Amino acid sequence: MASTSETGHAKNVANFEDLISFCTGYGASYNPSKAAIKLPALNTLLTSARNSLIAVNTAVSPYNIAVNAREIAFAPLSKLVTRIINSLDSTDATTQIVKDAKTFARKIQGGRAEKLPPPPPPTPPVEKIILPSPPPTPLPIIPVHVSASQMSFDSRIENFSKLILLLTNEPLYIPNETDLKLVTLNTLLTTLKTTNTAVVNNTTPMSNARINRNKILYLAVTGLFDIQKEVKKYVKSVFGASSPEYKQISGIKFTNSK
Incomplete structure (x- = not known):
């Protein structure tokens, strides 16, 4: 239409x-x-x-x-990445390897690489004191965080490629599920690159x-x-x-x- x-x-x-x-x-x-x-x-x-x-x-x-x-x-990438992380987490891979994999996963899924710091605690109420012509109380400044979402297709491909490389170098990542195996993931990576390039070429x-x-x-x-x-x-x-x-x-x- x-x-x-x-x-x-x-x-x-x-x-x-x-x-x-x-x-x-x-x-x-x-x-x-x-x-x-x-x-x-x-x-x-x-x-x-x-x-x-x-x-x-x-x-x-x-x-x-x-x-x-x-x-x-x-379309299936985000859910697939979650399954990849769960599979890796079920192995004896080091905590650092799993952490790095989760970082790539968050970027692929559009989340932040690191969690946001907690918001500042609310300002406690102050007892009102009547003064002659008191100056206005300035409002508290709350930090504004610009979104770090990396949902662009190029970025998702890049981070999926990094995740696959990490898994390739992890000998303990040997899943039995066909769609989680490295050969399948590399095939998917090629498909993602090809379809993304097709859009660029037709733009x-x-x-x-x-x-x-x-x-x-x-x-x-x-x-x-x-x-x-x-x-x-x-x-x-x-x-x-x-x-x-x-x-x-x-x-x-x-x-x-x-």
């Missing part, structure tokens, strides 16, 4: 086509001297605008497919297509949005502000949706 913003671009192009249709219907009366708003130029701009929408839709489709594939690949053409569309529709002076305003000004100057011709087109709405 198209997003609201994408629908807005398509609506602008559709409305521009309506605008051209009305101007064409004015016949010889629509005869501007400005080249950019002559009918041939308007139709050329309309064709470019349509093609830009097609280019975006063409690029968005493989991008969405890649994003969905990545979501599917990453560029989609982004470029959107940039080109925005130039055609919204670039100052030459873009569709500014051109339609010039067309309306011309029709107003020819037929008058209260004319039925101007009323036909003045109500055609365009939005600067870039």
Whole structure:
């Protein structure tokens, strides 16, 4: 389903086509001297605008497919990591090894590498003393902790890779469960990297297509949005502000949706 913003671009192009249709219907009366708003130029701009929408839709489709594939690949990761940690913790691996593994696990699952310090104790109530014109009591300053969540896909891949390396170097990590074995984890790591790269590779053409569309529709002076305003000004100057011709087109709405 198209997003609201994408629908807005398509609506602008559709409305521009309506605008051209009305101007064409004015016949010889629509005869501007400005080249950019002559009918041939308007139709050329309309064709470019349509093609830009097609280019975006063409690029968005493989991008969405890649994003969905990545979501599917990453979906079981957090629960799998929990099982890995439980399996490692059930061995005779050292406390430090388990601690390091849990650090990687928290990063993969989007938690903090270290727990937050406890909040400061509340300020005890102070007996109110009435003084003449007492100065205002400043509010206590409570430290604000910026989230250290590392949920980006690149970061999760990196920390999963580090976890696998730690497990590879731990001879006591020899689970019987197939999905916890190192060979399976390495296969999953490869899948995560592949699906993430696919998203990155499909992001560029989609982004470029959107940039080109925005130039055609919204670039100052030459873009569709500014051109339609010039067309309306011309029709107003020819037929008058209260004319039925101007009323036909003045109500055609365009939005600067870039």
